[in-house]
Amino acid sequence: xxxxxxxxxxxxxxxxxxxxxxxxxxxxxxxxxxxxxxxxxxxxxxxxxxxxxxxxxxxxxxxxxxxxxxxxxxxxxxxxxxxxxxxxxxxxxxxxxxxxxxxxxxxxxxxx
Amino acid sequence: xxxxxxxxxxxxxxxxxxxxxxxxxxxxxxxxxxxxxxxxxxxxxxxxxxxxxxxxxxxxxxxxxxxxxxxxxxxxxxxxxxxxxxxxxxxxxxxxxxxxxxxxxxxxxxxxx
Numbered sequence: 001x002x003x004x005x006x007x008x009x010x011x012x013x014x015x016x017x018x019x020x021x022x023x024x025x026x027x028x029x030x031x032x033x034x035x036x037x038x039x040x041x042x043x044x045x046x047x048x049x050x051x052x053x054x055x056x057x058x059x060x061x062x063x064x065x066x067x068x069x070x071x072x073x074x075x076x077x078x079x080x081x082x083x084x085x086x087x088x089x090x091x092x093x094x095x096x097x098x099x100x101x102x103x104x105x106x107x108x109x110x111x112x
Numbered sequence: 113x114x115x116x117x118x119x120x121x122x123x124x125x126x127x128x129x130x131x132x133x134x135x136x137x138x139x140x141x142x143x144x145x146x147x148x149x150x151x152x153x154x155x156x157x158x159x160x161x162x163x164x165x166x167x168x169x170x171x172x173x174x175x176x177x178x179x180x181x182x183x184x185x186x187x188x189x190x191x192x193x194x195x196x197x198x199x200x201x202x203x204x205x206x207x208x209x210x211x212x213x214x215x216x217x218x219x220x221x222x223x224x225x
Contacts, residue, residue: 042218043213101213
């Protein structure tokens with residue numbers, strides 16, 4: 001069964017460093033999403049992406065964040081200058097046309 | 113209260129018992145979904161109920177939706193120890209061609225063997 005994959009599973013970085021989280025969505029899906037979950041808190045929507053552009057973003061998704069689909073398979077989330085409060089689990093998801101979103105296993109980001 | 117509040121926040125039952133979790137949401141929805149998450153792991157989609165449906169079954173899961181009360185419930189029958197996880201109610205609204213998921217805080221279910 002096709003699934004969303006994410007790499008790395010765990011990323012440790014120093015405050016102020018740039019990180020890129022990678023996702024490979026399900027191949028025939030058209031909509032792509034990033035969510036984050038700070039430890040012990042709700043899963044929060046960050047951004048949705050369709051047709052090579054952002055379709056919606058939350059207040060969390062400020063200028064430090066960017067997304068890209070550099071080729072036909074990868075979907076990346078970049079955080080330019082990480083802060084301690086960016087430490088969280090980041091989930092990528094993809095969906096077909098108005099169907100359920102399939103989530104990846106997540107990348108745990110730890111900012112020291 | 114916040115969007116997608118689950119009730120109870122934590123539930124502990126014995127194997128074989130039924131578990132019922134409730135959820136409320138605030139905005140209009142296209143559908144409502146329930147996800148589970150094992151501790152520190154990924155999110156697994158369980159069931160989707162559309163806004164024009166009132167009840168849906170999938171295996172040991174039964175979901176109800178009352179759009180007039182903006183509430184939903186998830187029933188897990190004949191629970192097993194492996195059902196131990198956090199369960200999230202997720203309201204879904206279609207906006208700008210994509211779907212926006214709003215997660216609740218979740219119910220932490222513990223099924224004791």
